[in-house]
Amino acid sequence: MKLNRPDFSVILDAIERKTQPARIPFFELFVDAEICEEIMGYRFAQLESEPDRYFSQLISFYVQLGYDYVPFYQSPRFPSLSYIEGDDTATYSRKKRNWINEKAGPIQTFEDVEKAPWPSIDTAVDYSLFECLGKQLPQGMKIIGGAAGGPFEHASFLMGIEKLSIAVYEEPELVAELFSRISDILVGAAERIVSIESVGAYCFGDDLGYKTATIFSPKLLRQFVFPVYKKIAQTAHASNKPFILHSCGNLEEVMDDIIDAGVDAKHSFEDVILPVTEAKKRWGNRISILGGIDVDFLCHATPEQVRTRTLNTLQACAPGGGYALGTGNTVTNYVPIKNYLAMIEAGNEFNLSR
Amino acid sequence: MIELNDISQAVIEGNAKKAKELTLIAIEKNVPPETILHKGLVPGMDVVGQKFKNNEYYVPEVLIAARAMNAALDILRPKLATDAANYKATVVICTVKGDLHDIGKNIAAMMLEGAGFRVIDLGIAVPTEKVVEAVKLNKPAILGLSALLTTTMTNMKDIIEALEKEGLKDSLKVIVGGAPITEEFAKSIGADGYAPDATIGVQIANALIQGIS
Incomplete structure (x- = not known):
């Protein structure tokens, strides 16, 4: 399976679009643990109890699959969220899965904001874990990651998306204060994380849209969200590291804002919204385009169809650089492993043929 | 005199308080509930739907409009009952x-x-x-x-x-x-x-x- 030695400069070239990479690198926001374990053939250690062993296993997976980096994220220790539990319907099921409660969160009033146990920058995430992972990385490999989740996701999780939607009109000062608190922590954490030598690029996911538009209007996103992206991009760039944004949904109306905020690469593309080949044509000269092998397609296609689709995508997206191969979202625990591997093998086949 | 257009407008603007007040006044003035529904609320939400389709309204604007509609509907529902004709x-x-x-x-x-x-x-x-x-x-x-x-x-x-x-x-x-x-x-x-x-x-x-x- 493995054809490449990890070489972070290859994916960095793709993200920064400075030169055409020597080969097309692979990129995922992350691969679900169930998929990693199924491919490796063993259960991974728990990060909390055996970090060194867990990191060793995580690195082995990403090296074996041919990645130049290991994705690693730590959720900021924001006030506890409200979840609802449901059955995990995935192929490689974790039995139960928690979903954020869309109707409620811990922050509903100014009093909640004041009383909530907000972390300091020092305690927002466990920075030592990034150092610990970094120490185990083989030569040429780096970390891509950061404090998980962007400002929009955190605000909607902390308040509940329905309440947040109402509050932007009825209590705009409360919403501004909430975003301000989130921003301070996210930017502060980013500053600490990008200063770690083994972190090669900063990245988080912040889903802004659904099938036909953004959830909030571009005007509201410009008010509350994009200024945070800009600060994080500036923070990353001050350490000469790029900033990658994973964001699902139809972002057509705000792609200029995302590019202007200084985001170096955009990940997450869905066929029902805009095929990645079109995204590359439209924005590829201004921002790096990552992934785009549609997850729904991966779930229902045959391995041969995946191979054909991957090779066609690479033929369309590789010229000029600024592209890395990967799924349209993440390698979820319901993507058939044979199809995920077919995508990777087609990437290797393409690279060997160049 | 209640203008049903004003009820539509209150829905479009997401003004729940106004939608409720105007609906109560309309009821007091003996405007039939089904008229308030079909000539006030429905045209208002129709505009909201069009604006949503045209990316003039997004989720927050739709939610506050729907809340305004519901504030009025809460008054109308008992009067409309579940008569299918309504x-x-x-x-x-x-x-x-x-x-x-x-x-x-x-x-x-x-x-x-x-x-x-x-x-x-x-x-x-x-x-x-x-x-x-x-x-x-x-x-x-x-x-x-x-x-x-x-x-x-x-x-x-x-x-x-x-x-x-x-x-x-x-x-x-x-x-x-x-x-x-x-x-x-x-x-x-x-x-x-x-x-x-x-x-x-x-x-x-x-x-x-x-x-x-």
Whole structure:
């Protein structure tokens, strides 16, 4: 399976679009643990109890699959969220899965904001874990990651998306204060994380849209969200590291804002919204385009169809650089492993043929 | 003198307080509740739907408009009762088994209610047998099914097959929607309509009930 030695400069070239990479690198926001374990053939250690062993296993997976980096994220220790539990319907099921409660969160009033146990920058995430992972990385490999989740996701999780939607009109000062608190922590954490030598690029996911538009209007996103992206991009760039944004949904109306905020690469593309080949044509000269092998397609296609689709995508997206191969979202625990591997093998086949 | 346009405007602006006040005044002035519904609230939500479709309104604007509509509807509902003549048709709507995603289905339900449908919202993660029971009980013209996950959208097919087995499928039209759903998928499972978003869902519901009648 493995054809490449990890070489972070290859994916960095793709993200920064400075030169055409020597080969097309692979990129995922992350691969679900169930998929990693199924491919490796063993259960991974728990990060909390055996970090060194867990990191060793995580690195082995990403090296074996041919990645130049290991994705690693730590959720900021924001006030506890409200979840609802449901059955995990995935192929490689974790039995139960928690979903954020869309109707409620811990922050509903100014009093909640004041009383909530907000972390300091020092305690927002466990920075030592990034150092610990970094120490185990083989030569040429780096970390891509950061404090998980962007400002929009955190605000909607902390308040509940329905309440947040109402509050932007009825209590705009409360919403501004909430975003301000989130921003301070996210930017502060980013500053600490990008200063770690083994972190090669900063990245988080912040889903802004659904099938036909953004959830909030571009005007509201410009008010509350994009200024945070800009600060994080500036923070990353001050350490000469790029900033990658994973964001699902139809972002057509705000792609200029995302590019202007200084985001170096955009990940997450869905066929029902805009095929990645079109995204590359439209924005590829201004921002790096990552992934785009549609997850729904991966779930229902045959391995041969995946191979054909991957090779066609690479033929369309590789010229000029600024592209890395990967799924349209993440390698979820319901993507058939044979199809995920077919995508990777087609990437290797393409690279060997160049 | 109450202008029903003012009630429409209060809905469009998402002004719940004003929508409620104007509705109460209209009732006091003996404006028939069904007139307030069909000449005040429905045209207001129709504008909201158009603005949503044209990306002039987004989720927050739709939610506050729907809340204004509901503030007025709370006053009208007891007076309208469930007399079928007051509604275009009944819609049963839910997110399918295994799927806990709510907001897309909620917006579709609000839009349908705002368009003059009687909406029975079964909630999230609804088992197939509960959907079939609700269809038997409420005899809807439309069944709206939502799924956000690739792994749960297959439950839409199970529901349609269960309706066929019970001899209920021909009595209604099924509209499906949600992030992974495509026109092709909708056709493959025997759905009658595919709604990429809530506004189009309302348009399809309107077209389908005209076809039925």
